[in-house]
Amino acid sequence: xxxxxxxxxxxxxxxxxxxxxxxxxxxxxxxxxxxxxxxxxxxxxxxxxxxxxxxxxxxxxxxxxxxxxxxxxxxxxxxxxxxxxxxxxxxxxxxxxxxxxxxxxxxxxxxxxxxxxxxxxxxxxxxxxxxxxxxxxxxxxxxxxxxxxxxxxxxxxxxxxxxxxxxxxxxxxxxxxxxxxxxxxxxxxxxxxxxxxxxxxxxxxxx
Amino acid sequence: xxxxxxxxxxxxxxxxxxxxxxxxxxxxxxxxxxxxxxxxxxxxxxxxxxxxxxxxxxxxxxxxxxxxxxxxxxxxxxxxxxxxxxxxxxxxxxxxxxxxxxxxxxxxxxxxxxxxxxxxxxxxxxxxxxxxxxxxxxxxxxxxxxxxxxxxxxxxxxxxxxxxxxxxxxxxxxxxxxxxxxxxxxxxxxxxxxxxxxxxxxxxxxxxxxxxxxxxxxxxxxxxxxxxxxxxxxxxxxxxxxxxxxxxxxxxxxxxxxxxxxxxxx
Numbered sequence: 001x002x003x004x005x006x007x008x009x010x011x012x013x014x015x016x017x018x019x020x021x022x023x024x025x026x027x028x029x030x031x032x033x034x035x036x037x038x039x040x041x042x043x044x045x046x047x048x049x050x051x052x053x054x055x056x057x058x059x060x061x062x063x064x065x066x067x068x069x070x071x072x073x074x075x076x077x078x079x080x081x082x083x084x085x086x087x088x089x090x091x092x093x094x095x096x097x098x099x100x101x102x103x104x105x106x107x108x109x110x111x112x113x114x115x116x117x118x119x120x121x122x123x124x125x126x127x128x129x130x131x132x133x134x135x136x137x138x139x140x141x142x143x144x145x146x147x148x149x150x151x152x153x154x155x156x157x158x159x160x161x162x163x164x165x166x167x168x169x170x171x172x173x174x175x176x177x178x179x180x181x182x183x184x185x186x187x188x189x190x191x192x193x194x195x196x197x198x199x200x201x202x203x204x205x206x207x
Numbered sequence: 208x209x210x211x212x213x214x215x216x217x218x219x220x221x222x223x224x225x226x227x228x229x230x231x232x233x234x235x236x237x238x239x240x241x242x243x244x245x246x247x248x249x250x251x252x253x254x255x256x257x258x259x260x261x262x263x264x265x266x267x268x269x270x271x272x273x274x275x276x277x278x279x280x281x282x283x284x285x286x287x288x289x290x291x292x293x294x295x296x297x298x299x300x301x302x303x304x305x306x307x308x309x310x311x312x313x314x315x316x317x318x319x320x321x322x323x324x325x326x327x328x329x330x331x332x333x334x335x336x337x338x339x340x341x342x343x344x345x346x347x348x349x350x351x352x353x354x355x356x357x358x359x360x361x362x363x364x365x366x367x368x369x370x371x372x373x374x375x376x377x378x379x380x381x382x383x384x385x386x387x388x389x390x391x392x393x394x395x396x397x398x399x400x401x402x403x404x405x406x407x408x409x410x411x412x413x414x415x416x417x418x419x420x421x422x423x424x425x426x427x428x429x430x431x432x433x434x435x436x437x438x439x440x441x442x443x444x445x446x447x448x449x450x451x452x453x454x455x456x457x458x459x460x461x462x463x464x465x466x467x468x469x470x471x472x473x
Contacts, residue, residue, distance in 0.1 A: 013303060017278055046328050111408065121330060123380060123410050124433065125210040125252055125463040145210055145463040147283060149330045168209060190283050190305065192247070193468040 002026040002203065003038035005065070007045070007055040015044040015079065018189040018196060024203045032064035040075040040203065041065070043082035044189070046149060049106065050093030052081050062099060070101045070181055077202045078183030080150065083176065086183055087154050102178055104156030113169040121151040122168045128186065134163045134177050135205045136184075136198050144194045146174075146186040153185055180207045210463040211427045211455065212252035212434035213448060214412065215441050217242055219288075220259045222268040226442050240275045246441075247280040249448040250465025254280070255308065255436060258288035270302045277303020285333055291315075293322050300327055308333040308382060311355035314362050314369075317376060324377025333412070334378035338366040338399055339386040351399045358386040366399055367406050374407045381407060382436065384414040392418025392439065400430035412436060420446055420454040427460050 004015055006028050019026045026042075027034065035041055043065065045052070056062045069076050078086050085098045090106035098106070109120045125145040130137050153172040156162060164175030164184070175184045182202060188195040218225045223237040235241050243254050256276075258269045266289060273286055286299045287308030296307045296319075307327075313320050313334055323332045336353050341361070343350040351366035370381050383403055385396035395413040404411040413426040414436035422440075426432045440446050452462045 013301070014277065014305070017303065018281055021278065021281070046330060048328075117405075117408060119408050119410055119433065121379070121409075122209060123330060124212055126208070139468060141466065144466060148209075190281060192282050192465065194466055196281055197468050 001038055002040045002042060003035045004028045005035060005041060005043045005056075005061060006030040007043075007047075007052055007059065007061060012044060014189045015042060015199075018199055019203070022196060022200045022203065024200075030059050030061070032060045032068075035061065035064050036068045038074070040077070041069050042077045042079065042202075043085070044079040045081045047081050048093055049081065049084055049090035049096045049098065049152070052085055053096050053098060056085070056099075066099050066101060070099075073180045073207060075202065075205060075207055076181045076183075078181070079188055080185060083154055083183035083185050084152060086176070086181065087156060090152065092152050101181060102154070102156055102161055102176055102183075103158045104154060106152045107155045108152050109150075109168060109170065109172075116169075118169045122148050124148065125191075126166045126168060126174075126186075128164045128166050128174045131162050131165055134175075134182075136163070136175070136177065136182050136201050138201050139197050140194050146184075146188075146191040146195060148174075148186045150185055154183075208461050209433070210252070210461045211432075212412075213250075213423070213451060213462070214253045214255055214434055214436050215246045215251050215448070216255040216257055216414075216436045216438045218257050218259050218438075219269065219272060221265050222272055225259065226438065239272050240279055243276045243280050243284065246448065247282055248467075250452060250463065251282065251448055252463055253282060253434070254284040256284065256286045256288075256304075257308075258286065260289065263289075270298055273299055273302040273304050287333070287335055291319070293319065293326060296323050296327065296331075300331060306331050306333050306379075308335045310335040310337065313373070314353060314355050314364065317372070320373055320376040320378055324379070329377050329379035329409075332378050333380045333382055334370075334373040335382040335384060335414075336366065336369060336373075337384045337386050338396070340396075340399075349399065349402060351402075354386060358389075367402055370403045370407055374409050378409065380410045380412060380433075382412040382414055384436075385416060388416030389414075390439075391416055394418065394422040395426045395430055395432070395435065397425055397430040400426060400432050404431035404433070410434065420451050423451060424455060424458045424460065427455070428458075
């Protein structure tokens with residue numbers, strides 16, 4: 001069973017629907033014991049880092065994800081805010097300490113580049129360049145368009161963890177992987193056939 | 208670089224699409240789920256459903272449509288038409304829509320923009336506006352006035368001022384629908400689209416008037432739009448979405464390559 005972590009934010013049902021469409025069993029849960037017992041764990045969602053961390057802490061899920069999921073080898077997938085809270089710190093909401101599973105901080109896109117206005121948030125389809133081969137990308141061509149909605153992005157210090165990058169006026173990390181932990185800034189559940197394939201790849205991945 | 212989006216719009220009344228694709232043999236052109244699936248497979252970047260159901264009693268039908276569409280297509284889609292309250296928005300989002308589009312309801316009660324943005328995030332809230340050229344005057348410095356109720360009722364709001372206000376209140380995107388161009392196939396109103404796109408720092412969607420592929424090119428270049436709504440240009444089969452994208456790519460405009468991958472059985 002795949003646990004979809006419910007931290008009282010949006011977009012949980014769309015991930016569940018995509019998994020059901022692919023034929024994978026899943027359960028939306030906010031209980032650490034259910035997350036601990038799951039074969040795979042997905043932390044999806046749209047939302048702000050402050051509220052996300054606050055809710056994860058209140059539910060005891062921060063400890064659970066850090067100690068019981070990430071360290072014990074359970075396959076873990078973070079999507080959108082789910083990639084950002086993996087880092088040490090986010091600049092959002094005046095600065096928020098995050099899970100610290102991957103080193104680095106989450107920073108905001110600049111509002112302009114060389115005097116040209118940059119629309120923030122980024123909303124739409126951008127290309128993800130595969131920095132290296134990874135099972136999550138199996139069957140997906142390099143530089144495929146995927147769907148992003150983000151004002152912030154993960155600037156990780158751990159370059160070896162970066163498996164996908166994209167460019168929104170500034171180059172940024174779009175996907176990271178570190179042992180059993182995989183995460184994407186883009187929405188796999190809204191990225192058409194390519195997104196479904198990556199979601200399916202995660203559900204089948206052996207670590 | 209972010210791709211320019213092509214967004215087919217489906218008008219739905221009492222759960223049925225009113226302007227169907229006339230040329231398709233195997234698709235029930237009245238069925239919004241089948242139509243959405245068709246456009247999804249054609250490479251639409253997003254889909255908009257506009258609920259034109261006249262009676263309030265039948266609005267629940269739209270939620271069933273949204274829920275069925277959400278099971279079947281995996282790109283963002285939004286729902287507009289008749290949304291007035293936070294509860295209206297919540298119902299549509301819970302049923303599986305990615306975004307809600309608010310229009311006349313936001314003019315009558317601008318607080319709904321802020322409430323929706325706070326509750327669901329700015330990325331969920333598309334402020335849609337119908338604009339009409341009424342001439343420059345003191346209260347309408349841009350010359351373009353916001354109108355409501357299908358274009359019948361003037362509001363006294365300047366389109367650029369209302370756009371800035373909408374952004375400040377928390378809208379995540381703006382959709383600019385030109386009443387003058389709607390249904391004319393003469394092209395988008397590039398002047399107001401560009402003026403608004405340069406006045407705000409959120410994405411702007413051009414709407415109303417697309418009849419030729421070059422109209423989309425112009426919306427993205429001269430109009431500085433981030434996305435464009437298409438209706439009859441795609442509904443009647445003259446210019447399928449893959450052809451539009453091929454044309455735009457030839458013009459040097461970044462568009463999404465829709466890839467098809469075989470789905471694997473679990």
